[in-house]
Amino acid sequence: MTRSDPVRLYRTVRLIRRFEERAIELVRSGAIVGGIHPYLGQEGIAAGVCAALRADDLVTGTHRGHGHVLAKGADPARMLAELLGRVTGLNRGRGGSMHAADLGVGVLGANAIVGAAGAILTGAVWARRRRGDDVVGATFFGDGAVNEGMLLEAFNLAALWRVPVLFVCENNGYATTMPVDGAVAGTIGGRAEAFGMPAAVVDGQDPETVREVTAAAVDRMRAGGGPELIEARTYRFDAHHTFEHAVRLDYRAPEEVARGRSRDPVEIQGGRLGDADRAAVDAEVESVLAAAVEFALASPEPDPAGALEHLYASGLVARTGGG
């Protein structure tokens, strides 16, 4: 089992937190167009899960996906450059916030179609294991995704064929503005159990707990066990999407938000470090992100003449749309 490394875990949580805060500044300044779905408040889940994975294990993320990509090991500077649509971005500026991918570190992509990634990851892990690699996968999705039929089909396939995929539900209480109680009949864990998959509810605000529960599941899966599900209970500290910063939507009472924000994964994990260690990590993260922002802003914009480069892996050039 992977061992606890509180400093490292704190660094990941802190990196994601500050990355998101800097990204929001860049949304406000206009450098990031289209906005983002901030992962603020949920950092402990990506950090805890990925801390229990190996470098060659595979993950998929969501529309709220920066944390997943960073926690798995992508370069924050290239990630930020991607959000700015620059050629130096992970996806050469072709993906943006909701599609950031880094196959080199096992991220098969953030995926912006809710509930769609689980089946893709199941196929990828199955294929890698058929080749003899003992990898496992973790696929992140929100509470909204548990009502998507295609995800439930993926539960069935993974369980039926015993593909070692950890289904990680980030239950932040809302799908956009729809509260989970208004959308989920039965329970999230019950959906997994219906397919014979073990399911656990974990405190998603505590990175260490998430890591421990994941590590135990990964051990079982790597030893030949089938898929499992964890429902990480969490709270989204900020907007569903940054558009909400301009358009106030009335669906969460201020007291509820205050209560949710009172359990902060950065503080929970940070409290486990001595002051000096914590200050050193914070300083290092600041300098990494300062360099990332500088790198991203200084990176060239892609040439519009190549707008459809990479459309086909074959190199086929599509007909242009002009007269």
Add this chain to the structure above:
Amino acid sequence: MPRLSYRKALTRALADEMARDESVFLLGEDIRVAASNVTAGLLKKFGPERVLDTPLSEQAFTSFATGAALAGLRPVVEFQIPSLLFLVFEQIVNHAHKFPLMTGGQCAVPVTYLVPGSGSRTGWAGQHSDHPYSLFAHVGVTTLVPATPADAYGLLVSAIRHVDPVVLFAPAGAMDVRADVDFAALAPVPIGKGRVHRPGADVTVVAVGHLVHDALAVADELAGQVSVEVFDPRTLYPFDWDGLTESVARTGRLVVVDDSNRSCGIAGEIIATVVERVRLLAPPRRVTRPDGAVLPFAPALDRAVQPGREQLTAAIQLTMKDG
């Protein structure tokens, strides 16, 4: 020379590619017993690891194939019914097709979607008789519709070897076609290359899939009055515009026969592209299914909605009269 049926040609292509390349595997519904009779004998030859019977979860197994392709395998997914493509349009278009561009060229998705028995199966009615190849051409997925056994073999081989997703429609109306074939001469057919089945001087008839055989029959009937050239595009996307332009530049007239619904069907695109390139002697014509067609059950009604030989004959004669 030995006779080869279209259906057997598909089987042979699958067997040859599976023998040649370990990474090729099949998945679909009831393929181990070969309910569609295309995968006959393959379970015995290649074992259950490479011939996967799936539960009825089209969306999950289509994306499972995407994942397996991302991880280096070459899945061939068989669909029992052409109309099932509507269920998995999301998985093919939003994921398999978009991944190379969205990731900035980090990956390829070499999946073949095989649809044996597309179009009307006579008596299978509304939900089993669609021919949605124009939809795939519209979104830019490589789309093949072979008409003959040799092309069925050669295009399926090329599809499996291709690095991007490919949909291969095997029309029900062509599945029982047999032809004299020199087995030693069976070879991959290049994607994106049309074929003139019958040279002619007065009019080019573009016929798609099984309709090639109708066009050839009509050309025979009209021989003596009109010299008809029959052009079979074989690939609808990417289309062999140069090959077709060369033909129409010679004949000066164009008629298209296409089993799509009329509005936004491939016939419209063929006519538009040709008139952009060639000054015709007469207005072009097309014979298609009606706008928005749903195939009715009763055999006479089913036939009434499909493009037929009389309509094609009339269209050719009118085109000749027009100039």
